[in-house]
Amino acid sequence: VEGKQCGIILRENVGPFQQNSDLFSVSENKIELVDSLITRQQRSSAINKFFATLRDDGIFSCTLKGWRDETYTVFGGDFGSEVLLDVERAAVPVLGCRSYGVHMNGYVKRDGEILIWVGKRSPTKGKYPGCYDNMVAGGISTGYAIRDTLIKEAEEEAGIPADIMTAARPVGAISYTIVNQYGTSPEVEYVFDLEVPDGFVPQNQDGEVAGFELMSVKQVKEVVVTDQFKHNCAGITIDFLIRHALISPMIPLPIRKCLTSSMRLILF
Numbered sequence: 001v002e003g004k005q006c007g008i009i010l011r012e013n014v015g016p017f018q019q020n021s022d023l024f025s026v027s028e029n030k031i032e033l034v035d036s037l038i039t040r041q042q043r044s045s046a047i048n049k050f051f052a053t054l055r056d057d058g059i060f061s062c063t064l065k066g067w068r069d070e071t072y073t074v075f076g077g078d079f080g081s082e083v084l085l086d087v088e089r090a091a092v093p094v095l096g097c098r099s100y101g102v103h104m105n106g107y108v109k110r111d112g113e114i115l116i117w118v119g120k121r122s123p124t125k126g127k128y129p130g131c132y133d134n135m136v137a138g139g140i141s142t143g144y145a146i147r148d149t150l151i152k153e154a155e156e157e158a159g160i161p162a163d164i165m166t167a168a169r170p171v172g173a174i175s176y177t178i179v180n181q182y183g184t185s186p187e188v189e190y191v192f193d194l195e196v197p198d199g200f201v202p203q204n205q206d207g208e209v210a211g212f213e214l215m216s217v218k219q220v221k222e223v224v225v226t227d228q229f230k231h232n233c234a235g236i237t238i239d240f241l242i243r244h245a246l247i248s249p250m251i252p253l254p255i256r257k258c259l260t261s262s263m264r265l266i267l268f
Contacts, residue, residue: 001033001043001084004076008096008184016054023050043085044071051091063182066090066126071142072099079140079188086142093183099139102150103233104168104192105240106135106158106202108214114244116220116237117202119157120210121230131230132223134237135194135202135212136160146190157209158202160194168194174239176232191236217246 009017009031017024017031023046025032037043048071055064068089074097076082092099106117119133138153140146150168154160171193178185196202202212215223220241224234241247 001074002076004084006074006076006084006095006097008186009094010096010183013060013094013183016050016059020050023047040083040085044087047085048088048091051088051094055090060091060094060183063093064090072097072139073142074098079146089139089141093185096184096186098186098188100146101137101139101187101189102146102153102192103134103174103189103236104136104150104154104194105236106160106194106196107240108196108198110198114217114246115214116217116240117158117196118213118215118220118223118237119202119204120213122208122210125208128230130210132228132233133209133230134233137189137233137236150190150192156206157204158212159205160196160200160202164196164200165194168192171243172239174235176235178232187232189232189236191239193240217241221247 014026014031018026023034023037025034033043033047037046051060051064052067054060055067070089071086072089072092073086074084074095076084079100087095087097089099108115108117117135119135119137121128121131121133123130136150136154136157138149138157140149144152151162151165154165154168155162169192171191173188173190175186175188178187204211220237223229224237224241229237238247
């Protein structure tokens with residue numbers, strides 16, 4: 001878009017783009033939006049109509065069946081830079097555009113030990129149902145800032161009030177690329193830690209989390225290397241364990257296997 005690479009489309013997914021020459025110019029190693037789509041609104045409208053048609057025709061159904069009527073913003077550079085267009089969230093993996101999200105580790109200090117709140121995804125979730133997850137996690141939708149998203153997701157997913165959320169500390173960002181049946185997903189997650197009061201129990205508000213468990217570090221170490229833990233969230237949790245000196249930075253082999261599993265999660 002405008003001479004900027006903003007995605008990675010798998011070769012096996014090129015067909016529908018080739019068949020829509022009114023929207024796309026397709027060459028050997030590049031797919032471009034046609035020059036007549038000048039504005040953000042024009043590009044967004046055209047590409048989302050394109051994907052809605054594919055959805056209705058059952059194409060890319062593994063991801064488009066999860067249509068959200070929610071868009072992610074595609075930037076010309078890093079988050080907050082020039083906006084190129086807004087794309088339906090379910091279609092983003094097909095385009096391979098970078099998406100952004102927030103993840104928060106919630107923990108309790110009790111008798112000199114750290115206990116970690118771990119969420120368990122609803123069994124009705126379209127992706128990774130029933131898997132363990134971070135206490136709070138969510139994508140940054142069009143129109144939302146980083147901390148706005150964090151506060152919104154904390155309320156929806158865990159019922160954390162604003163007065164407790166004031167203690168949430170930004171601790172960095174983790175980037176990775178997931179390659180799976182949905183496509184290519186380069187993602188950047190802004191990571192926060194929150195020490196919650198001992199006695200506070202998170203309560204899901206939006207039906208997307210089945211419940212929460214307050215785990216010992218030993219329990220987290222055991223489950224984080226299994227397929228019971230959503231793989232990108234495992235990476236966020238392992239980062240927490242390293243930063244709090246709960247495991248060695250010399251990552252043990254079982255954890256390395258977790259990070260290079262069948263989901264092909266690649267950390268940078």
